[in-house]
Amino acid sequence: MEIIIMLVISVFLGIFIVKIGVDNSKTNQYTREVLQELREIKEILRDQEYEENRMPILDYSNINFHVKNGKGNSIHIDSVEAVMTSTFPSLFKSVLLEMDGFLTNNGVLIYGTQDIEERNITWEVADYAKGYVAIGDDSGGRIFVMAEKAESTEVFILDCGDMNPENAIKVSDNLIEWINNGLLVSA
Secondary structure (H helix, E strand, C coil): CHHHHHHHHHHHHHHHHHHHHHHHHHHHHHHHHHHHHHHHHHHHHHHHHHHHHCCCCCCCCCCCEEEECCCCCHHHHHHHHHHCCCCCCHHHHHHHHHCCCEEECCCCEECCCCCHHHHHHHCCHHHHCCCEEEEEECCCCEEEEEECCCCCCCEEEEECCECCHHHCEEEECCHHHHHHCCCCCCC
16 A cells, blocks of 8 residues: 555656646746747847937038037037927037037038027027028028928928028038038039
């Protein structure tokens, strides 16, 4: 009888051990799958963060500067944007981070954070060119504007006597390319 009890206990222990082994095997497989998915998510997030934080390549070699300011900082840029209750285009923010405003020898002024609010108020951009933000001027009565959208890339020029966006002239499809090409403006 003791042998039968020992045999029954051994069988139950064997079944229990096999069951634990199978459960552990499944758990290990699930753990491996979850870890693999987490690695993939981490890689996707890393790539996404890189794309979001990637600075466009600015080339100032085609520009003769009269005045150029130092680098801007994102806290100050975001603060000015909030005070103006505006949305600066991401490309413009990238320019401000590289150089917080500048004036070229041919009179093109790109506003820095110290000027942009006052210039937009003075030009009354919110009233006459609603949906746009003035990012600079040509020192001759025309202002450069971009749409108030983070994804905006196009640069337009408006005469201060007629700031209706429907009468704007496109200067460039892309702010960075315009800068890289020397900020050329047609007469």
